[in-house]
Amino acid sequence: MDLYIDRTELIRGLARVQGVVERRTTNLALAHVMLSAQGDTLSMTATDTMLTLVAGYKARVQSEGELSVDAQSFFQIARALPEPTVHLQSIAGNRLQVRCGNAQFQVVGMGAESFPPQPASTEKSSLSIDGSTLRRIIEETSFSVCTDDNRYGINGAHMEEVKTADGSRLRVVTTDGSRLSYSETPFLGEFGMGRRMLLPRKALSEIRKLIDNDKGTWHVVFGDRSATLKTDDLTLMIRLVDGEFPDYRRVLPDNSQRRVTVSREHFTNALKRVAIVASDRNHSVRFAFESDRMVLSARNVDLGEAREEVPIELSGAPMVTGFNVKYFQDILSATKSDQMILRLGDALDPCIIEMPDRDDSLFVVMPMRLD
Amino acid sequence: MDLYIDRTELIRGLARVQGVVERRTTNLALAHVMLSAQGDTLSMTATDTMLTLVAGYKARVQSEGELSVDAQSFFQIARALPEPTVHLQSIAGNRLQVRCGNAQFQVVGMGAESFPPQPASTEKSSLSIDGSTLRRIIEETSFSVCTDDNRYGINGAHMEEVKTADGSRLRVVTTDGSRLSYSETPFLGEFGMGRRMLLPRKALSEIRKLIDNDKGTWHVVFGDRSATLKTDDLTLMIRLVDGEFPDYRRVLPDNSQRRVTVSREHFTNALKRVAIVASDRNHSVRFAFESDRMVLSARNVDLGEAREEVPIELSGAPMVTGFNVKYFQDILSATKSDQMILRLGDALDPCIIEMPDRDDSLFVVMPMRLD
Secondary structure (H helix, E strand, O other): OEEEEEHHHHHHHHHHHHOOOOOOOOOHHHHEEEEEEEOOEEEEEEEOOOEEEEEEEEOEEEEOEEEEEEHHHHHHHHHHOOOOEEEEEEEOOOEEEEEEOOEEEEEEEEOHHHOOOOOOOOOOEEEEEEHHHHHHHHHHHHHHOOOOOOOOOOOEEEEEEEEEOOEEEEEEEEEOOOEEEEEEEEOEEOOOOOOOEEEEHHHHHHHHHHHHHOOOEEEEEEOOOEEEEEOOOEEEEEEOEEOOOOOHHHHOOOOOOEEEEEEHHHHHHHHHHHHHHOOOOOOEEEEEEOOOEEEEEEEEOOOEEEEEEEEEEEEOOOEEEEEEHHHHHHHHHHOOOOEEEEEEOOOOOOEEEEOOOOOOEEEEEOOEOOO | OEEEEEHHHHHHHHHHHHOOOOOOOOOHHHHEEEEEEEOOEEEEEEEOOOEEEEEEEEOEEEEOEEEEEEHHHHHHHHHHOOOOEEEEEEEOOOEEEEEEOOEEEEEEEEOHHHOOOOOOOOOOEEEEEEHHHHHHHHHHHHHHOOOOOOOOOOOEEEEEEEEEOOEEEEEEEEEOOOEEEEEEEEOEEOOOOOOOEEEEHHHHHHHHHHHHHOOOEEEEEEOOOEEEEEOOOEEEEEEOEEOOOOOHHHHOOOOOOEEEEEEHHHHHHHHHHHHHHOOOOOOEEEEEEOOOEEEEEEEEOOOEEEEEEEEEEEEOOOEEEEEEHHHHHHHHHHOOOOEEEEEEOOOOOOEEEEOOOOOOEEEEEOOEOOO
16 A cells, blocks of 8 residues: 545544544454555545444555554544645555654554455445434434433334325434434435334434534435445445334324423523532422413432523413423423423323424423422 | 622632632532622632632622532532522521522522631731733743652742842742753742742642633732732632752753754654654653754554654754653643753753743753663
């Protein structure tokens, strides 16, 4: 391998793969980035066996070849290089020679044969989705995905195609047992993810990070047990998690008894303050819905008490119940509308949170018994 | 206690004392801030028994009094308050009632009697020093203070008065046994710190933080075993550490054999790169001084090798030696001059680092034996 590449392109590629690289691993290859020079491209590949990311950028390749080096150290070196052009060469003993201005490194590496092979890519169907829409969907669902990997069936995001009057929508649904979120969008192409497959949690956060830098159109290709997301420069291959997502439609309550309209700003600021005191394990806050206001209160033996009044419009009878304040904070920071609607049944019924100006997302939060 | 205070003033005072507050302590009082309303001032006091900081700000006091509350939680509450004016009241059970707009807190507190008493202030002499000068002196010395509290005599900063042709200077000296720094300034007033007293390390970092927000003149008052730093709003009382600083003048080498002039920018950038590879415990880097360049090189079994060339002017014979690269990085990030001078003896002699445009600071770094 012998090539010249722009330092900015090298840094960009190495930055992208850092999220996939496993730092604490006994398998050295998972901490490495594989450099592969072919044609006029340097591909940088990292994998944790579940996710595999390939970032490919233009390079002047003198001699093709492959070599893997420690991803974190090489990224550190790349960012510190003095000149705009970097010369990379594989030298004896699987070493990578890096030359740039007066700086010279010989980085310990491994041959390509030690790096895990790329997963076979099957292609059953594919669809396209705009980067900013993909980001919204992930932001509105990723916070409520179950973090316990042993919870079969909910330890990942469920994806499905939903038929509406206007045509098909792609819907992503997540739950951790105490709350549920879904978010959807129209799409171009054909949805093809298996019914008993989930998108792993780490994939959601990786996609979210990659979108920030590649805002264009994303192509999603569905394979047998995989999904692959592609932009011009990036290919993220995701091994799907096996698991049957619960029939969440049966648990969606049909709340029509009480309807609360509240300003996002007032609600957010009041929650921020009661949350300081509601710092026990359950973050429990008392919600008293009155005709024109909602009184939030929390209590903590060590810290004291907090009380907030938030103006609301309530249709239905007054009621008192309790919620985990963090669940509402997560929803408010994942959404943007000026007003929020809470639909409530009785004190121990779940609460539905919606936005009056949107029909493409919905949140459910389970209540807490107040002591 | 019953008072109204601007939220910004309350937040400012609580922010200042956070650095002194002990978060992990079995003595609850050290995690508290004492609020004391008197005249037209709310004083906020925190202490770790070594340092005591009092921040006083204008308040509309309806009724004088004192109460202490958890400093971190109260700071969090203050920052989240909705309106510009805050009403603080002590209520039954040593609680602090906080009212601000629709927000209301009752914070668990302790009576003033549980808070450590303020140290008695004796005043032997005092001097004045400009905030930006005080900051420079601390930045140029604090990085080399010994971090081992058991190293009697060097576990703090030494201060002394130095007579020069132009008059007296205040000099601060620190060492950790492998390097030494001093920095000095002319001053107004009378120096009066005891010969066997050191300024504790935490005091240096606290003063450094406080200066960022109070750039005016600082008054330093010397007591028997204490030093007190004052601005209009702040009073920092420091209990001095007992310990006789070594006679550092005897270890300052009189290097005149070799003199190296190097650009700060070139040197800094080259060090940043070799430091990536010089990541063993000693951060050891080989320095080869040649007639017109300095070749830096480092080696690491896991990572590989790095090599840098930096243009220099050398007077004296070429030489090879080794240094801890971090020691040079610390000096370069604490100083500003465009050029640095290294004065060297033989390979195992310490290196003196100076700036050609300044005579008020000096750094000494011990060499390392190269394997």
